[in-house]
Amino acid sequence: MKKLWGGRFVKSAEEWVDEFGASISFDQELVKEDIEGSLAHVTMLGKCDILSVEEVEKIKNGLSTLLEKAKKNELQFSVAQEDIHLNLEKMLIDEIGPVGGKLHTGRSRNDQVATDMHLYLRNQVDEIIGLVKEVQGAIVSQAEQHVETIVPGYTHLQRAQPISFAHHLLAYHSMFERDAERLSDSMKRINLSPLGAGALAGTTFAIDRHYSAELLGFDGIYENSIDAVSDRDFIVEFLSNCSLVMMHLSRFCEELILWSSQEFQFVEIDDAFATGSSIMPQKKNPDMAELIRGKTGRVYGNLFGLLTVLKGTPLAYNKDMQEDKEGMFDTVQTIKGSLKIFAGMISTLKVKTEVMAEAVKKDFSNATELADYLASKGLPFRDAHEVVGKLVLTCIERGIYLLDLSMEDYKEASDLFSEDIYEVLLPTNAVGRRNSAGGTGFDQVRKALAKIKENN
Numbered sequence: 001m002k003k004l005w006g007g008r009f010v011k012s013a014e015e016w017v018d019e020f021g022a023s024i025s026f027d028q029e030l031v032k033e034d035i036e037g038s039l040a041h042v043t044m045l046g047k048c049d050i051l052s053v054e055e056v057e058k059i060k061n062g063l064s065t066l067l068e069k070a071k072k073n074e075l076q077f078s079v080a081q082e083d084i085h086l087n088l089e090k091m092l093i094d095e096i097g098p099v100g101g102k103l104h105t106g107r108s109r110n111d112q113v114a115t116d117m118h119l120y121l122r123n124q125v126d127e128i129i130g131l132v133k134e135v136q137g138a139i140v141s142q143a144e145q146h147v148e149t150i151v152p153g154y155t156h157l158q159r160a161q162p163i164s165f166a167h168h169l170l171a172y173h174s175m176f177e178r179d180a181e182r183l184s185d186s187m188k189r190i191n192l193s194p195l196g197a198g199a200l201a202g203t204t205f206a207i208d209r210h211y212s213a214e215l216l217g218f219d220g221i222y223e224n225s226i227d228a229v230s231d232r233d234f235i236v237e238f239l240s241n242c243s244l245v246m247m248h249l250s251r252f253c254e255e256l257i258l259w260s261s262q263e264f265q266f267v268e269i270d271d272a273f274a275t276g277s278s279i280m281p282q283k284k285n286p287d288m289a290e291l292i293r294g295k296t297g298r299v300y301g302n303l304f305g306l307l308t309v310l311k312g313t314p315l316a317y318n319k320d321m322q323e324d325k326e327g328m329f330d331t332v333q334t335i336k337g338s339l340k341i342f343a344g345m346i347s348t349l350k351v352k353t354e355v356m357a358e359a360v361k362k363d364f365s366n367a368t369e370l371a372d373y374l375a376s377k378g379l380p381f382r383d384a385h386e387v388v389g390k391l392v393l394t395c396i397e398r399g400i401y402l403l404d405l406s407m408e409d410y411k412e413a414s415d416l417f418s419e420d421i422y423e424v425l426l427p428t429n430a431v432g433r434r435n436s437a438g439g440t441g442f443d444q445v446r447k448a449l450a451k452i453k454e455n456n
Contacts, residue, residue, distance in 0.1 A: 024077045026326050027084045031075065033119040034084050035067045037112060037195060040215035042103055044196075048208050051102055059103050062096035084116070085109045106207045108199040110229040110317040115195040117328070119216065121238055122190050124332045125183050131339035132180045132245065136173050138346035140452060143169045147445050150427045151266065151356040152365050161368055162360045162427040165351065167440040170448055175248040182241045189234045193218040197228035200316035230316040232306065232324050239303040239327065242335045246296040249342055253289035256345065260286050265355045270348035273341065288345060292338045299334055302327030360427040364392050366402060369430045370421070377416045387413050 039060060046056035066088060069075050081087040086109075092100035143166035153163035193213035196203065202225045209221045222228030259266035269286050277283035309323045360366075367388050374384035391413050395401055403425050410417035423429055435441035438448075 022079045023083045023322050023325065024079060024081065024087055026329060027113075027116075028075075028077050028087075029325075029329050030084050030113075030116040030120055031070045031088070032067065033116040033123075034088055034112070035063050035070065036119060037115045037216065038088070038103055039063050040212045041107055041195060043215055044208055044212040045102075045105060045205075047211060048206055050105060050205050050207065055099050055102060058096050058099055059092070062092050062100060063103075065095060066091055083109070083113075085112050106198070106203045106205040107196060108229070110199050111194045111197040111225075114197075114229055114231070115193065115216075117235065117325070118190055118192065118194065118218070121234065121328070122187065122217075124336075125187060125190060125238065128242075128245075128332075128335060128339070129180050129183050131336060131343070132176050132183070134343045135339055135346065136176050136180075136452075138343045139169050139173045139176075140449065142166075142346060142349060142351070143173070143445075144449060146351055146353070147442055147449070148428070149351065149353045149356060150360050150431055152359050152363060153440070159363045159365045161440075162365050162431050163440040164431055164442060164445050165356065166445050166449070170445070170452075172248065172252050173452065176245070179241065179245045179248060182244065186234070186237050186241060188219070189237060191217075191219045192234075193221045194228035194231070195221075197222060197225035200226050200229055226316045230313075230321075232310055232321060235324055235328050236303070236306055236310070239299070239306060239331055242331050243296075243299050243303050245335060246292075246299045246338065249338055250293045250296040252342070253286075253293045256289045256349075257286045257293070260284075266352055266359075268350040268352065269345060270350070272348065273345045288341050292342060295334050295338055299331050302331045357427070361403070362401060364395070364402060366425045366427060366430050367392055369424050369433075370402065373421060373424050374414060374416050379414070379416060 042051065042056055042059045042063070045051040046053060051059070066075065075087075075091065077084075077087050078090075081090050089100065089104065092103060094100075146165040146169070149165040150162050151165045151168060152159040153161045153168065193209065193216060195212050195216070196207050196209035213221045222231070256267065256269060258264055260269050269284075269289065271284075273286070273288040274284050275287040277285065305327050306324055309320050313320050370388040370391065371381060371384040374387060375381045379387075391402065391405065391409070394409065395405065403422065407417075407419065410421060424433075431440055432442050435444050438444065
């Protein structure tokens with residue numbers, strides 16, 4: 001089959017070579033964006049009197065017909081036409097005749113594909129931000145129910161201090177807020193038009209790039225035609241932002257996996273997001289959390305894959321850059337699915353408050369309260385730290401906890417202790433007193449929730 005660009009060639013590639021070089025198997029994902037860009041381009045060609053009114057209307061009608069067929073999945077793509085652009089151009093010519101070939105006036109596939117991806121990511125990023133907000137909403141709903149639910153806080157995966165469970169949840173809300181901000185900020189670079197930059201040097205036709213950009217809802221145009229067709233920074237940035245989202249999801253999933261284990265029993269994941277074992281009847285596996293944790297790796301891989309593709313490509317366009325799409329499509333699908341699943345998991349999560357409450361009674365996470373208590377009575381904190389460390393060691397040797405020590409034990413350790421120490425050591429009081437800005441104190445957590453609601 002003769003290629004649309006085949007005039008210079010006297011020999012055709014074998015079919016298997018065509019298949020290796022073709023991108024239509026995956027870039028057909030851009031069909032609607034490609035038609036949208038073409039509609040704007042031909043409208044601009046008419047405005048600039050490069051094509052006649054009749055030619056413009058005929059081409060627009062043909063493109064509209066193809067768009068309707070695309071929405072109904074009625075288009076048949078061919079490897080022989082390589083990519084989405086040549087496939088649609090061939091279909092347009094078949095639909096309306098030779099005038100369809102005039103659509104390509106004043107543009108190249110290089111600026112065309114770049115335009116498609118800018119349009120695609122603009123739509124996808126908006127949707128992904130919305131899904132991040134849904135996850136945040138699920139977190140807030142759980143947090144509101146558990147402001148005064150106390151759970152051990154960990155450092156080094158060792159119990160550190162008792163905290164409000166809501167405070168722990170809202171730490172992830174903050175992470176996802178930064179993710180949403182990064183994605184939103186990236187729109188400044190996504191929402192620019194490369195259309196009309198040509199292959200790399202612009203065009204001799206008197207086109208109006210600002211007008212086509214306006215038609216497509218872009219905020220502006222690439223000011224340098226070489227940069228316009230060779231820039232993939234906006235995709236790298238997207239993949240980087242998605243990697244951060246997935247990392248945050250993965251960290252949270254790791255905690256859900258731990259918390260739902262027999263060893264913790266802090267939470268129970270809803271049956272809809274768990275699976276059983278084919279051999280062990282008692283098993284309830286947190287498979288969806290594990291899958292999200294695993295899929296994080298493929299999103300990282302897509303980021304590093306594109307960075308590797310781009311690192312040795314000279315300006316302007318190179319065929320290597322065809323490899324920019326599959327990872328982008330895969331990341332979009334992966335992150336959207338992960339966010340939807342995760343929002344459902346958090347919304348339906350059963351929190352075992354009694355188990356959490358019991359956990360903070362049988363540990364030494366309230367030891368810092370003792371040190372702070374002594375420091376507040378004038379003992380240097382380093383000295384207070386040593387006193388409390390010895391008391392903890394005494395408890396370990398006796399198989400008891402700090403609340404089990406007698407007043408005599410405390411007095412022997414320091415004369416600064418008095419009967420009120422038992423109130424100080426209660427987990428509820430230990431958490432409630434930590435009311436420094438951004439702390440786990442109940443009042444601070446309620447303020448944080450109120451601020452989130454105010455900002456939304």
